[in-house]
Amino acid sequence: MNIGFDNNKYLTMQSEHIKKRISQFGDKLYLEFGGKLFDDYHASRVLPGFEPDSKLRMLMQLADQSEIVIAISAADIEKNKIRHDLGITYDVDVFRLIQSFRDKGLYVGSVVITQYSGQKAADLFKNKLEHMGILVYRHYIIDGYPSNIPFIVSDEGYGRNDYIETTKPLVIITAPGPGSGKMATCLSQLYHENKRGIKAGYAKFETFPIWNIPLKHPVNLAYEAATADLNDVNMIDPFHLEAYGETTVNYNRDVEIFPVLSAIFEGIYGECPYKSPTDMGVNMAGLCIVEDEVCQEASKQEIIRRYYQALARLAKDMGSKDEVYQIELLLKQAKLTTDLRKTVKSACDLAKKRGTPAAALMLHDGTIITGKTTNLLGASAAVLLNAVKVLGNIPHNVHLISPAAIEPIQKLKVNYLGSKNPRLHTDEILIALSTCAASDANAQIAMDQLHKLKGTEAHTSVLLSDVDIKTFKNLGVHLTCEPIYEEKKLYH
Numbered sequence: 001m002n003i004g005f006d007n008n009k010y011l012t013m014q015s016e017h018i019k020k021r022i023s024q025f026g027d028k029l030y031l032e033f034g035g036k037l038f039d040d041y042h043a044s045r046v047l048p049g050f051e052p053d054s055k056l057r058m059l060m061q062l063a064d065q066s067e068i069v070i071a072i073s074a075a076d077i078e079k080n081k082i083r084h085d086l087g088i089t090y091d092v093d094v095f096r097l098i099q100s101f102r103d104k105g106l107y108v109g110s111v112v113i114t115q116y117s118g119q120k121a122a123d124l125f126k127n128k129l130e131h132m133g134i135l136v137y138r139h140y141i142i143d144g145y146p147s148n149i150p151f152i153v154s155d156e157g158y159g160r161n162d163y164i165e166t167t168k169p170l171v172i173i174t175a176p177g178p179g180s181g182k183m184a185t186c187l188s189q190l191y192h193e194n195k196r197g198i199k200a201g202y203a204k205f206e207t208f209p210i211w212n213i214p215l216k217h218p219v220n221l222a223y224e225a226a227t228a229d230l231n232d233v234n235m236i237d238p239f240h241l242e243a244y245g246e247t248t249v250n251y252n253r254d255v256e257i258f259p260v261l262s263a264i265f266e267g268i269y270g271e272c273p274y275k276s277p278t279d280m281g282v283n284m285a286g287l288c289i290v291e292d293e294v295c296q297e298a299s300k301q302e303i304i305r306r307y308y309q310a311l312a313r314l315a316k317d318m319g320s321k322d323e324v325y326q327i328e329l330l331l332k333q334a335k336l337t338t339d340l341r342k343t344v345k346s347a348c349d350l351a352k353k354r355g356t357p358a359a360a361l362m363l364h365d366g367t368i369i370t371g372k373t374t375n376l377l378g379a380s381a382a383v384l385l386n387a388v389k390v391l392g393n394i395p396h397n398v399h400l401i402s403p404a405a406i407e408p409i410q411k412l413k414v415n416y417l418g419s420k421n422p423r424l425h426t427d428e429i430l431i432a433l434s435t436c437a438a439s440d441a442n443a444q445i446a447m448d449q450l451h452k453l454k455g456t457e458a459h460t461s462v463l464l465s466d467v468d469i470k471t472f473k474n475l476g477v478h479l480t481c482e483p484i485y486e487e488k489k490l491y492h
Contacts, residue, residue, distance in 0.1 A: 003048055005047040005049035006049065010054060010285060014283075015058050018170070022065075022201075024273075025273075028166070028201070030171050031205055033172050034204065034207070035206060036055075038056035046218075046219050049290075063107070068172045070176075076091075076176075077113070078122065090176040094129075109165075109167070112138070113137070113138050114180060115181055116140050126138070139185060142158070146257060150267070152267075163189075163192040178230060186202045204282070209250065213289070220234050220249060222303050228323045229319065229320070231326075239278075250276075250277045250278055258277045300340060304336060304340060304341045308459075308480035308481065312483050316463070343360040343480075346368050346370055347359055347460055348482065350372060351462075357378070357460065358460070359372075359458060361384075362457045364456060367390065376403060376407075381428070384426055388446040392448070400446050401429070409432060410423075425471070426467070427467055455477075462486040463482070463483065
């Protein structure tokens with residue numbers, strides 16, 4: 001797999017830059033941390049070489065001087081908002097985040113419930129956290145936010161919010177997802193710190209869009225595709241252009257809120273330390289791209305993947321046509337078609353030829369492996385077995401799992417576990433393969449190839465079950481599906 005990003009350079013440069021920003025303000029820095037902290041797979045896909053836990057590892061270099069505050073919106077708790085990549089609600093993800101940070105030796109100081117207005121679900125969540133010994137604070141809805149600056153910057157505005165007790169010079173404000181109130185939490189804390197005579201600062205760490213590469217660079221377009229459901233768009237930072245005569249890239253929400261943010265700073269401190277949204281950022285990722293063409297190609301593939309994911313969500317009544325239209329526009333801007341994703345044609349051609357669901361997987365050397373649905377296996381299970389055969393130089397006609405071993409599993413599924421589909425899913429076939437590996441050398445060789453599937457590309461001619469999707473994800477395979485159900489049903 002080609003590398004386009006220097007991860008070691010990034011870890012060093014990013015931590016040093018944050019240290020400089022802390023020293024710029026002296027007493028304390030509130031760092032709004034956008035995106036995913038320790039499982040940023042989007043960044044690893046569009047910047048090959050970027051490790052999904054890079055930001056976490058960078059923070060661990062600052063562990064002795066930092067603490068984490070997790071923000072979650074009361075409205076998101078009330079409506080059980082789901083983090084789609086994990087399939088869990090935001091409130092459950094808060095517990096996951098706290099445990100993950102603690103496991104890495106990072107200090108989580110507290111949780112702040114934002115946009116609070118007496119929601120019962122938020123109160124129950126608060127009680128549950130406090131029962132576990134976790135400090136919880138509440139920040140309230142402010143009338144006229146974000147326009148009524150005199151009211152916001154007053155004892156009735158930010159002053160009404162709970163003051164979050166912190167002990168470290170670097171306070172990282174993170175959240176389960178967008179719209180959680182991270183920036184408002186930071187600004188509220190600046191107000192309270194100023195009242196206490198502490199000159200705290202604010203900065204923003206958001207990997208995308210990357211400010212020092214072109215606006216229509218595929219890496220930045222891939223970010224727009226990833227946030228199409230939020231209606232975010234990248235744009236030239238007009239404030240930076242006016243102040244410095246330099247063209248930089250930011251995204252619409254930061255540009256739109258900057259005049260308000262600047263006015264709030266002036267209301268608290270008398271002046272704003274930043275001349276532009278770009279000034280607020282501390283992201284060094286753009287300076288660590290070492291092979292631009294590699295990152296461009298990876299990002300083009302990501303845009304196409306996001307397009308298929310949007311189509312799949314729409315087919316499942318979980319997405320919107322607007323999201324699909326927005327990514328279609330990005331495909332046109334980048335002059336891309338789905339033909340660039342070679343597994344699409346291979347899977348769809350095989351499905352048409354055989355009249356049955358099919359799958360295609362492209363290995364790192366460009367070899368395309370296919371699989372089709374049979375009486376024993378689903379197409380996705382078949383393509384995985386065929387792929388590990390090729391990787392292990394095992395002849396195609398060799399049975400890694402004998403039909404005699406599969407049939408009892410099918411009987412168990414249908415007769416005792418209530419399944420209507422006797423064919424083995426991907427997780428079931430891998431369990432069967434691991435069982436055979438204890439006594440069969442070829443099965444063991446095949447098992448030893450599974451790690452080589454990480455970063456490969458796969459496409460199926462029909463929508464897959466959640467079980468199969470999760471298995472591909474756990475293997476590190478980049479999966480897309482045609483937005484078509486295998487069977488026409490009212491309920492799937």
